[in-house]
Amino acid sequence: MICALSDAQQQWIEDAGFKNLLKFELVELPQRLSYKVLQSFDEKNCMLVLKNGVIEITGKVVHAILGLPYQGAEIEFVQDNAVQERLKKWRSQFGISNGQSLVKASDVVDKIKQTGDVDDTFKMNFLVVMANVLIRSNTNNFVSQAVLYFNDDLDHCAKYNWANYLIKSLVITKKRWMRTSSLFFTGPMIFLLIAPLDDKRSSEEQYEHFKSEMKHYFERYPNRSIGNADLIFFPVLAYGHLYLISFNLKKPAFDIIDNIRRGRNAAKEYGPKPKLLRKHFVNYLFENKFELLAQSLKNVKPMYMIMPWQTLGNYKDCGIFLIRHMETYKGEPKNWITDLKAESTIQSAQLIKLRAKYCHAILTSPLNEKRQHVLNESKLLYNKMASDKVMSIVLAASEKKNGAVFRRNDIKGKVLFPEDQDPTEDDTPEK
Incomplete structure (x- = not known):
């Protein structure tokens, strides 16, 4: 035809x-x-x-x-x-x-x-x-x-x-x-x-893409190296859901950290993706002369983490959980503190606050090319709302509805970015 x-x-x-x-x-x-x-x-x-x-x-x-x-x-x-x-x-x-x-x-x-x-x-x-x-x-x-x-x-x-x-x-x-x-x-x-x-070609392309991403990261942050790292985090997006895979280089461990509680069928739920990522990472380590690290991770079994704040089906907030997990996980599950409560209305309120916190950090970060535009627009909006006395009404209503919950379960701490970010800089728009 x-x-x-x-x-x-x-x-x-x-x-x-x-x-x-x-x-x-x-x-x-x-x-x-x-x-x-x-x-x-x-x-x-x-x-x-x-x-x-x-x-x-x-x-x-x-x-x-x-x-x-x-x-x-x-x-x-x-x-x-x-x-x-x-x-x-x-x-x-x-x-x-x-x-x-x-x-x-x-x-x-x-x-x-x-x-x-x-x-x-x-x-x-x-x-x-x-x-x-x-x-x-x-x-x-x-x-x-x-x-x-x-x-x-x-x-x-x-x-x-x-x-x-x-x-x-x-x-x-x-x-x-x-x-x-x-x-x-x-x-x-x-x-x-x-x-x-196309299987062989696809596998090779996957690894080449993995290497290019690793190269891009270390070119951007030349002061960092795998040899000096304790943990390596890989955020994973699969079927629209975000979760975290962590490799502990000091105490060889392969952790899968997810806000969804998987139970006994965890290995089946995640399928071969985690092991495929481990395979690419190990190959990368061998290729870059980290033979001892590669050998230590080559056969380590994945650990499907169980945390008290996991949820039964909250896929909507998986990105918020992912960021919080990367912020707070230090490689010691027993001493891990996220300040997150068990799944409940209290946890929902915490997630709302975290979403606002992370959105503010992303929008006002020097890494954001539209940062100045965002700051200018937010200042104009704030001034307009202040002149119309809208801000006081919104804040009063928010405190009345959610204030008790937020005060009781406040999650403190400033969001930090890599070397580009000055953690002392206050990007809050002026009134």
């Missing part, structure tokens, strides 16, 4: 964010191998679990393999009047006016080949073929028309995260395939088949 496209059609595909598909070729889809790879996909942790390691399925990975856009807004599907008109127009080319519309993929491809024009019909046909081949199809021989419910102008495709749409489809279709006795998988089988072929 690609070779039959006109230059104008190829240009639209490129502008729509699907440029790499113009070079995409697949001669044959080996069914037995495909289903073997499908069985290795862990839909809960969204990763391929292979004999030689794992491949985390992310938007960036999908983009690298298939070329689908992986940044931008989430794709939404609607059934408004505009979409109904789009469906009606698309179906009319096949002589279908109403009722069930059963159209084969080959029929859509034939329509694309018949003209070199770049009209709405071509755009719809391309998206239907692309979505059915790469993302999700029907269980029968007829194309799914779901992509035509796309809630935007078809010329705006590049603004949306098609890679994430594929990932969601992969998870949903795998779960459905596991529940039924049907052997027909309707999800992105082509992606699953190609992904393991």
